[in-house]
Amino acid sequence: MKKIFLLLSMCFVLTVGSAQNPVFTHVFTADPSPHVWPNDDRLWVYTSHDEPGSNNHYGMTGYHAFSTTDMVNWTDHGRILHLENVDWAESHAWAMDAAYYRGKYYLIYCMKEAGIGLFRTGVARSDRPEGPFTDLGYIKGVEFGQDPAIFIDDDARLPDGQGTPYLFWGHDRQCYGAELNDDLMSIKPETEVDLKPQLKYVFEGPWVHKYKGKYYLTYPGLTPRRWPEKMFYGVADKPLGPYEYKGCFIDDFEGQSGTNHGGIVTYKGKDIMFYHSAWLSGGLSETRCVMADYLRYDKEGNIIPIVPSKEGLANAKRTKTTLKLEAENGFAAGGDLYNVIVDTYIQDYSGRGYVTNFDNPYDHVSILAQVAKPSKYRFKVRYASPAGESNHNVLINSHQYRGFVFPPSETFTEIDFGIVELKAGDNLVRIFKSNWKPSKGQFAIDYIKLEQVFDDE
Structure with missing residues (x-):
């Protein structure tokens, strides 16, 4: 089914023109992680990187950072971490997330451990949001830690005003969550939760955000195991659930890639969903591009479904990256x-x-x-x-x-x-x-x- 989808999607061709989707038109990017950092007026997006001409995801080797103040003019800060900078890893620089924690910037990423072939969840640190990031090792207690996401709650548990850090990860119809220790280098094993039974169709790529006191876990899923991935979500009263499954909010769309993955951020008073497609490559699922659309809720707090559009964030100008x-x-x-x-x-x-x-x-x-x-x-x-x-x-x-x-x-x-x-x-x-x-x-x-x-x- 996935191969059939890839062949059909090749028929889609995008004319960039004045469109704001895809967001970055100069480089192939995927798995966007959007953030706004303290005392910084910029919107930051961290991404994985697809190689031009690739017909697989195995050759992904590094990550990029982007920033903007107007969502029209973007800065690509270049490569911020690469496989060759991580001694313990051998391949597969797949999805990542970022965090500001106790005065430092962190990249939480996944790569396969050398000689073993299991995905590990790596931790890298920088004094600056644009990196480059220095690897610190991988998080202990996480087995097959693919597609990590870090969520730092606003409960201000620590003396410096930081909240409790949580890690979420998932792969191949699995999804887990756990509280992290204060150094971010290990989970508290007694807090680990298997979230799969709560999240219908879950496949990989969890992301947690908070809206009006509720915790939203969004994720790519298959229905059932039918490619391409759609985006689903559940809602809970606590970060580790239990989550109530709510439904699909990004359905199939023309030019999507086989996978989807994304994150949600509030910037200048508006909620934005970042995700990826195959628009820039004309439908090639292994060379993807970042997309963005406004995220809206109804009166009950349900996410209103997103229909991807060329207009994206609806600014008349096309995006431009330096x-x-x-x-x-x-x-x-x-x-x-x-x-x-x-x-x-x-x-x-x-x-x-x-x-x-x-x-x-x-x-x-x-x-x-x-x-x-x-x-x-x-x-x-x-x-x-x-x-x-x-x-x-x-x-x-x-x-x-x-x-x-x-x-x-x-x-x-x-x-x-x-x-x-x-x-x-x-x-x-x-x-x-x-x-x-x-x-x-x-x-x-x-x-x-x-x-x-x-x-x-």
Whole structure:
């Protein structure tokens, strides 16, 4: 049945135009986890990443973070965690969630443990919402921990005002929940609950949110084991249930992928459901894209069914994404720092610092940019060159752009170098010291930007 669905869905073709769905049109993304963090006016969405041209989900290896203040203009902060950054894992960087807990940002994700092949629920931490995230290991007490979601209640149990953390996970017609210990690295086994009997058609991907004192658990399900997945939900008085099954709120729709997975967030007073489809790829279920529609309730608190639309969040403008890739993140974000250092002396830098000490020919910083299809982007660099003009070359994959001149600038400033072309998949952008003209004094790179360019612009 799943193979038949995939063949039929290939007939669906989306014209992006001025549509707001899919939300991100430059990269294949899935399993969106939306959040609003304390003292931050941005809406954040964390996603898994599908490789262009893939015909399976086994090659998924990393995660991205996106942010916005208007739900029209988005920033892709690039790769925030990858399989190669997780020593205990061997494959399957599938669905994830995020949390702000006790002053730190956490990515709660799943990968298969090396040598065993079981899904584990990993925990990674960062001082910044955009990462990159450092792996801490996997949560103890969770067997086959696929599709994790973390829910932190508003019961303010801890002295710092944080509530009780709960973990939910599910796979292959299973769903579980448990309270986490304060370090988030293990569950309290006596609290574990098998939620399957309470959630009709449940298959995987649980997500919990709170509305008017009630706990809502949404999840992808099969009816019965008939692909593609629909989205269902149940309601409870407590985070771990018991849940009362309520029904389906995203039914079959044209261009959906075989799977669905999503999360719910309240931003600027409106509730939004993020989920995924196959619209961007024209119906290929292994190359998915994030969608968003407003979520509404009736007077009894029931979720009003969502019918996916090209309009999405109903803003007249189409969404546009800028890749903002911090130079200092290096290997953690898929790049490299060769014979250069990270410093913080020059003020007003973005992120955790900047890259400097381009003293010798071919000293360089490499930055990874991932895109879905061959596309044109406007290439900008934020730099400082306090002691005078500096000359560098740029290598994008195998194409070299020579003689980039950075005028003197005592403070960080952006410079626009025009249009460049990126290929589908991984693009390595390397900025290195020119060997034909010496640079004068300290030169620093803060970040690069790659802004989407549409054909009708």
